[in-house]
Amino acid sequence: DLLDDITQAKKIRISTDLAIPPSGMMDSSMKPTGSDVEVAQLLAKDWGLELEFIQTTGATRIPNVLTGKADIIISTLSVTPERAKVIDFTKRYATLQSDIGCLKSLNVKDWPDLKDKAIGVSRGTTQDTTLSNMKDKELKISRYDDDATEVTAAVSGQVDCVGTSATIINQIGVKNPARIFESKIPLATFDLAIGLKKGEQRLMDKLNAWIAENVKNGKLNAIYKKFHGVDLPADMRS
Amino acid sequence: MSLQLDFPAVLERWPSFLAGAVLTLELAAFATVLGALLGTLAAVGRGTHNSLIAGACKIYVETIRNTPLLVQIFLVYFGLASLGLKFSAFTVAVTALTINVGAYTAEIMRAGFEAIPRGQIEAAEGLALSRLQIYWHIILLPAVEKVYPALTSQFVLLMLASSVCSQISAEELTAVANYIQSDTYRAFETYIIVAVLYVILSLVMRAGFWGLGLVLFPRRRRLGTPL
Amino acid sequence: MQQNSSSEPIVSLRNVRKSFGPLVVLDGVSFAVERGEVLALIGRSGSGKSTALRCIDRFEKVDDGEIVVCGHRVDRPDVDLRALRQDVGIVFQSYNLFPHLTIEQNITLAPCAVKGMATAEAKDLARKVLVQVGLEEKLHAYPEQLSGGQQQRAAIARSLAMQPKVMLFDEVTSALDPELTAEVLKVIEQLAADGMTMVMVTHEMGFAKGIADRIVFMHRGKVHETGPASILTSPTTPELTQFVGTGNLKS
Amino acid sequence: MQQNSSSEPIVSLRNVRKSFGPLVVLDGVSFAVERGEVLALIGRSGSGKSTALRCIDRFEKVDDGEIVVCGHRVDRPDVDLRALRQDVGIVFQSYNLFPHLTIEQNITLAPCAVKGMATAEAKDLARKVLVQVGLEEKLHAYPEQLSGGQQQRAAIARSLAMQPKVMLFDEVTSALDPELTAEVLKVIEQLAADGMTMVMVTHEMGFAKGIADRIVFMHRGKVHETGPASILTSPTTPELTQFVGTGNLKS
């Protein structure tokens, strides 16, 4: 059983993508940082385990736990029913507020205004899936491999709209003051959860208990606010 | 192991895979034709006595060959946008791939040119053929014939390398795979299917080149030498 | 064409020098070829015969001296090479057929591309010159399908098809058997009768005797002895005496 | 070696057939070469001389018939090729020197690699055979630095260095001038005196007459006439008559 293995090894291996700010990234001295990184560190500390980050890319987050190369994933996994067929999700430890952000000067009030405007997204993210499923709205989606490319596309003028987290929307204007972006239409709020291999019920229970405790004591909210600038939603904190 | 593969769950998205494969083939086809032209010109340019042209061709070839395609694609895509020029992802992808494969083609073609025996060119000179006629009749076609396998491999390589176009929002095969695997979290199934599709695409390309070779090199066809 | 007075040589070399690095290959070579004349260049291996021939068609630049061919100043840097080579046909020691073209395409290429001849006319011409060298049945073969002798005959046919004013041959008969040599000789005799001027490097003394109006014997990069074909039977220098003496072993 | 009775031929072809696709090149060829005999294969271009020679050293597989060379059944699929080729030396129409090796290295390669000869000994041998062909000063040159004639002589030297029991020559003198042909002839005569057996394809009638013990005249893939060198002066078939008749133009 995985929990026993972890306890025995005194070490937990966590699969985290360190190239998706602000959840996983490097600080100016090239140490891992970000909201997911701090969640992982908190977990390891609470359980008295050594922490090992398994460096992954978006494509290998899941195979890493499926093949036993990592124990769990903390890497902005949004919960969808489709994905739940492959791995198990814990209860949510955070949420991700996503908006459609556009050039400030752009007159966008509602969905019809977006017609024929290219919307940049990170490929395969839940924002992408959500927008892609809005078939009736005739949206034009430009998919980039990661957030950085998506931001660069917005900064350089390849797209005037993006579908991503509010934090990233604000970042565009910082990079290029001539192109200030702001949130125009709220897209959705996704639950973020820890992922693990199917059938590890004991580990799952223990993770869920840990999440419940740290939601209650406000530690997870503190981490979230530190990196995303806002509190977790009220319904989660109560 | 507990890993269970569920191909039907991924295969049901076959229209997306198909669209991705078609786009990959389109990118490869455009870049192959344009890159072959550009590369041949650059190879001829490197061989001219005009040191300005030769130098420019050399710088082009060396810069492109010694830097990653991904960086080239970024520079074209974002660079053009920063200059206020907006082109579709497809146009940019074809442009970047052409510039890239042109440099490799130039090197291969140059080797082919150098492989033409001196006596052949002297014989043609002795028949009063002009430089252009010699290039066309005596150098170009036999050189292409000699390096044809290398060219074929290079263009198949280009098709495989076109996967980085996913970075600039071209929805080719790898982009489709990335989307499907992060949507379903079935990375194994997706990558295995994609591997098979790429093998099929490369076989399609090789078959195409083989057929083209039969048309271009009648001697090979007559004498039964494998291409 | 008949305006050039017949006293004006078609090919003339005056004091031509040529070195490859330290090796002096042509050390002041002079000779002239009159219209309609057949000149045989003989001499032992390495004496510079091929080099002299290549200088005439400007495949080598001379270091010093003067070469005039059909009025072209070949030694000058500004010589019009394409015009020169329309007037001069050259057949090499190694035949240099174009391997990717059929024999017919090898032959029609230059008439069509250079002289703008119509394809049908060029094909007729190809057939004609192939008949001359006894190869008409190989019209559609590729060079590699021919034996060495057949390839050389095809190369001669290709050169004949350009109908040049001077023909240069570098040991063209060395790969031909006696029967074909005779055929080629007949072709060459016919050409000579039509007023064709020829310079041929050859090792075949019998051939030289039979066809040449004049012999140039080269030795160590110099013209050592020159004169009518009769010098082969009564040489004046000891070198030529030795050269034709051993040569007699052959015939 | 002397155990084989002298009545046993060293090379024998019996009813050999060989086609390239539809083209029948050897159409039932039979001849034999005794120990110490020099056999000249003559015939017009394309008559199959080179092909016959190549079959003897198994560069072509025959379609039908029997070939025995120094006791090796060359027509059999299980023939020991390396043993065969240690007994047989072959020199080609195109010299085929190895361009990346000096002349000395070209010559010492096989004796060292195949016979395990010591380097010093092989170098002495190289010098010796180069003296035989008059090329001793080119010991350290690369093939491309030699003229055509010089390259062919080096190729002959390379073959001589293996001291084979039979030597096959395919028009080896066609690129040599009379003087050098004589030198090579002397070498070959000396070899014949030492008991060397030789088969040579040649277009040189004088050469064939002077050196050959026996002549095989090939015509359209068949042995048309065969006999001592005297058949060249008094041929019995009209084809040979015509062949040597035209050949006389040369000598």
Next chain:
Amino acid sequence: MGGHLNINHLVFLGQGALWTVGLSVIALIGGGIVGFVIALARISPLKSVRLASAVYVQLIQGTPLLVILFLGYFGLAAIGFKVSPLTAASASLTLYVAAYLGEIWRGCIQSVPKPQWEAAEGLALTRTQRMIKVILPQAIRIATPPTVGFMVQIIKNTSLASVVGFVELMRSGQIVNNSLFEPFAIYAIIAVTYFAMCYPLSLFSQRLERRMGRGRSNLAPA
């Protein structure tokens, strides 16, 4: 996130560059050895060997390296083999490089003119001797430019090893970029670094070509 490029970023990129060099060396040594065997197998007198090696080459050459690496690492783990990322990357890169080098070298070997093979055969050299002493020395010259050309591609292609967890040059650049959002500066640095690694190789091959090029001109590359 945000901030400016500092020395730590450069050190991080430097470490990535070291991995790139290391992986390339492994790929070239492993791929070179296996590729040589493949080249010989492709011209083997045995039909089955020729066929097997041809299928291998077609399969590998038709598959993107990314997929080979992915299946090599996770695929082996999925069927019960525990392999370290280094082992998996080395094995995958070796298989990949071997398919290409093998094919390049086969073409070079076969483009040595047929009379050369025959002359060597006529001197009773064994198959091995013919190869080593006559054919390969001539093939090497032809093989040099395409081989070095491919080496340069390999240096760049090792970037795909990030899929099995290697933070090599390209991946380290992406990580830094995703913290800083300075794509132009960072990709310029990456481009220059790759150029600095690759260009000497290209120069080297050109020099080699010139030095070995003593006139053997009628030979074709792969």
